[in-house]
Amino acid sequence: MSCDRTVALGAYLLGALDPAERSSFERHVRGCTTCRREMVRLAPLPGLLGQVRPADLELPFEDPAPDPDLRPLPPEPEPEPVPPPARRRRWPVLVGAAVLAVLVAVGAVLVPRLVGDDRAAVTWHAADAGTGVVASADLVAKSWGTELWMSLENAPRGARCKLIVHDRSGRTEIGGWWGTDHAPDERIPGSTSFRVADIERLDVVVDMRVLVSVRP
Structure with missing residues (x-):
């Protein structure tokens, strides 16, 4: 493709x-x-x-050595001076x-x-019918766990979001905090020690209320 x-x-x-x-x-x-x-x-x-x-990009160029067997040509009249081309x-x-x-x-x-x-590297998408919040998450595997990049639309303005990461064994971690006063297409960083394969879902929470759950 x-x-x-x-x-x-x-x-x-x-x-x-x-x-x-x-x-x-x-x-x-x-x-x-x-x-x-x-x-x-x-x-x-x-x-x-x-x-x-x-x-490193300026290569030196040397003029070839003159051939001793060639007879020199008579000098030509000097041309009008021409400004050198701009180096840029x-x-x-x-x-x-x-x-x-x-x-x-x-x-x-x-x-x-x-x-x-x-x-x-995987991308998960979700939309919550009740809150109207739309979320996208890019999950990138790292040696220390997973790097997270969140995009969020229609979140309530002036709120503080918390990202809760759930793994498949029932453990949870906070993957990040951010304010909702941002552009809809802005990507918000986060992280977790869980591996990508072990993550069950990502919950975006404001004031103990889950705005949207993002799953594979």
């Missing part, structure tokens, strides 16, 4: 999208397995590109070459290690 919006992943990871485009792309990623897989695969790119110095015009080519080089390196070195993490 392919997705025509994966071409925007590079700009998203490098922070080149404007706020409206970024919000639109994040909403798309929540429901697109292909884009999430590519995002996990290319996630190391910004850090690797940050280690590239401009001096070279950057799109240089950066493009650097990105391609890093992509090759990432594909050869990092992809085998990231395949397992991609399979462990």
Whole structure:
């Protein structure tokens, strides 16, 4: 399966999208397995590109040595001086070459290690008919437990939300706290020591009332 919006992943990871485009792309990623897989695969790119110095991209060029058997030509009249082209015009080519080089390196070195993490990243959706609250949760497997990213719509304004994580053996943990005065498409971080496979549900609670329960 392919997705025509994966071409925007590079700009998203490098922070080149404007706020409206970024919000639109994040909403798309929540429901697109292909884009999430590519995002996990290319996630190391910004850090690797940050280690590239401009001096590393400037390749020295030396003039070839003159041939002693060739007779010199008579001097030509000097042309009118032409301003040198702005150096910044070279950057799109240089950066493009650097990105391609890093992509090759990432594909050869990092992809085998990231395949397992991609399979462990899942997204759950839920909507509560009584409260009208709609929630989406991205669960990412980590060595210490699970990283959580929540998106919430229609929550009561001015409230404090608590995320309660339930595992399949009956244990509970608080995965995070946040205020509800945020944009509908904002992603809220959380965490739990439970593994993804052990999580039974996520409850979003305000004042002891469950607004929505998110399950696989």
